[in-house]
Amino acid sequence: QKEVEQNSGPLSVPEGAIASLNCTYSDRGSQSFFWYRQYSGKSPELIMFIYSNGDKEDGRFTAQLNKASQYVSLLIRDSQPSDSATYLCAVRNGGATNKLIFGTGTLLAVQP
Amino acid sequence: DADVTQTPRNRITKTGKRIMLECSQTKGHDRMYWYRQDPGLGLRLIYYSFDVKDINKGEISDGYSVSRQAQAKFSLSLESAIPNQTALYFCATSDSGVEADTQYFGPGTRLTVL
Numbered sequence: 001q002k003e004v005e006q007n008s009g010p011l012s013v014p015e016g017a018i019a020s021l022n023c024t025y026s027d028r029g030s031q032s033f034f035w036y037r038q039y040s041g042k043s044p045e046l047i048m049f050i051y052s053n054g055d056k057e058d059g060r061f062t063a064q065l066n067k068a069s070q071y072v073s074l075l076i077r078d079s080q081p082s083d084s085a086t087y088l089c090a091v092r093n094g095g096a097t098n099k100l101i102f103g104t105g106t107l108l109a110v111q112p
Numbered sequence: 113d114a115d116v117t118q119t120p121r122n123r124i125t126k127t128g129k130r131i132m133l134e135c136s137q138t139k140g141h142d143r144m145y146w147y148r149q150d151p152g153l154g155l156r157l158i159y160y161s162f163d164v165k166d167i168n169k170g171e172i173s174d175g176y177s178v179s180r181q182a183q184a185k186f187s188l189s190l191e192s193a194i195p196n197q198t199a200l201y202f203c204a205t206s207d208s209g210v211e212a213d214t215q216y217f218g219p220g221t222r223l224t225v226l
Contacts, residue, residue, distance in 0.1 A: 008152075032213040043202055043217040044155070088155070092213045099170075100215060104154035 006103035019076040023089030032092040116218035131190040135203030142208040144186040148199040
């Protein structure tokens with residue numbers, strides 16, 4: 001079992017719809033959870049992070065964390081073609097060091 | 113100017129050559145990281161450093177070495193490059209304070225080993 005798992009996609013949604021991206025992780029001691037966006041050939045760009053169970057909203061983005069079920073999700077409201085990218089989930093494990101474990105990413109395609 | 117810079121941005125080299133990738137940052141962060149990214153494998157940690165005197169191996173350090181010349185500079189070397197080191201390489205930084213977990217990435221170096 002991979003430490004951080006994401007569906008590779010592509011996830012295709014129409015413009016204006018809600019895109020839902022999911023991520024599961026294996027380490028129950030994981031502390032911090034991150035979503036990065038990566039355009040093809042570019043570097044990962046931080047979208048948001050979440051530390052506590054529940055929802056965290058930032059503009060059109062909402063991160064949801066459920067530690068009991070070991071999943072974290074990202075919702076993108078009013079999806080735009082410019083949101084088309086690969087979304088990487090990253091998890092800091094429960095160890096003493098500040099290491100992030102990345103999922104392989106979900107490719108999102110927003111259709112105009 | 114970008115907060116995290118990497119040089120070179122693209123490099124093509126031959127098997128057996130020694131290669132150095134450089135990373136500089138103006139964010140004032142203590143912690144720096146080197147990752148490689150391969151299609152289908154995601155980002156994998158090569159080495160990381162929490163301060164100038166601290167160097168730690170990541171999950172795939174074989175065939176690589178690093179040098180932390182200053183707080184702002186962290187270099188990655190391939191002593192004898194091989195084709196399976198062809199990948200996209202990223203440097204990242206993070207603070208050591210409250211937001212220590214948040215990492216910021218440089219633009220990447222695309223390395224091709226022939």
